[in-house]
Amino acid sequence: MNRVTRANTKKILYSVLLSFLFMLMVIMPLYVSPYTIILLNSIFMYIVLTVSWALFSGPTHYLSLASAAFFGIGIYSSAILGDQLPLLLVIGLGGFISFLLALLVGLSSLRLRGMYFTIFTFGLSELIRHSVQWWEVNKTGTVGRWVIGVDHTTVYYIMLAILLITLVAAYILKHSKYGLALLSIGESEEAADHIGINVNAMKIITFAISTFFMGATGAIMATRWTYIDPSIAFNPLFSFMPVLMAIFGGIGHIFGQILGASVLTLLADVLLTKFPYYYMLLYGMILVIVVLFLPKGLTGLKEEVKKWWGGRAVK
């Protein structure tokens, strides 16, 4: 009984805290500098990419390196349709086209496991980049495109909305029976299949849903760059960063993913402005240290400290 009430108090406390945080986010643009808004947009973008990547790859252990492909499709949706359709529709379409492509990718890569799946998704991402490049050079005659600009505050609010939807979706999925089923697929696909889980359908649909958020994010973030070309839109960095951020923060917890994405984005920003020459060197060192000493990411830090503290107390 005591434990139940304590859990309830905790729940209420969390909801109050989260609502407060959300309200703060909503009124933020009124009080902070444009620079902060741009930085927050970056953080939101990476959180969405990381959480949606981990939505599928976290529990199933299918390491996808195709985030850039879906993000880039969102960007190109914005570049091509931005001046013809209303902004929100463009964003929805960016997500939806990514979703459709992911369904196709999922169907064609069903038999691939482990490393082969990873290489396939990476190859696919590169294939799309080069195909778009070829099309632009040979058919449209230009390499880059202009994107209709949108002011930072609008981008901020749309990113905040996408972020909120992504987090709610990830939370609901994780705590539903389908979240449990995804975990079981990561443990043993054959056993999952034999207790009535439609493994292929689960994998493909979850993968496709996760890419919707990436596409939508690409569509809105494109407006920030004003000029894009295939190497910007399909930059492999957008595939690698979500993986790094999830591992850095703690892949199994949504909170860890948020933490990883936020901390690494902030870190990159600080290093880039304070140490422009040693930026990559320092960034790489910090990543190596975290992976070496915190295999469970930043969220694992709590346990490590507890263990260390407990060990000392015994002595």
Place this chain on the structure above:
Amino acid sequence: MRILEGEGVRKNFGGLAAIAEVTFHIKHREILGLIGPNGAGKTTLFNLISGSLVPTSGTIKFKGENITGMKPHQICKRGMARTFQLVKLFGNMTVLENTLLGSLFGTLTGMRQSTALKESLELLEFVGLSGINGVLAKDLTIVNQKRLEVARALATKPELLLLDEFMAGLTPTEVSLAIELIKKIRNRGITVFMIEHVMKAMMSVSDRIIALHYGEKIAEGIPEEIATNPKVIEIYLGV
């Protein structure tokens, strides 16, 4: 009434016939044993029945419905469950989560979360695993892992349960407990088809036994007939 019927079932791996034209059936609420030397094709036959493998030719009917070529999850939902020779649990998930998944996904109609939870707890107690719900499956002893796999299979509400070497590697005491468990499972109205190398157990629990050798059925009958069958004796004792 026949719950499962196989008609001329064949499975070729390259040029080799792992299962060659095997015809078999199981009656409702029967305990049928499957024996044979290593490499006889016993597990291959289970894989064909459960949908892991698709037969090269022949048909398999479950409750009168042709299930040849169906996927394992479709067959499971129709009321068939299995365990694996090498235990395949969801190792990094808890004992309760393992069975819960069976309850939540294993039936055609599905069930509510609260019902699934109640059934899972009941089944864990049934196989003798109560009080360790929160333990990770990979941390269990081998006999408890096997019990958990049975509980997870039962959670899908099967009418037919395929047990692949449930007793391999168990101590004599554990074997007699396992025999009790199999009898209790039958008393719930579930038909059992089991592969086993522990002959004593097989003889005492089976209603009927099929013997396989090089993918062919060489004998079929009640335990006494199998024990005295010259072909079976020749293969097992090399006389």
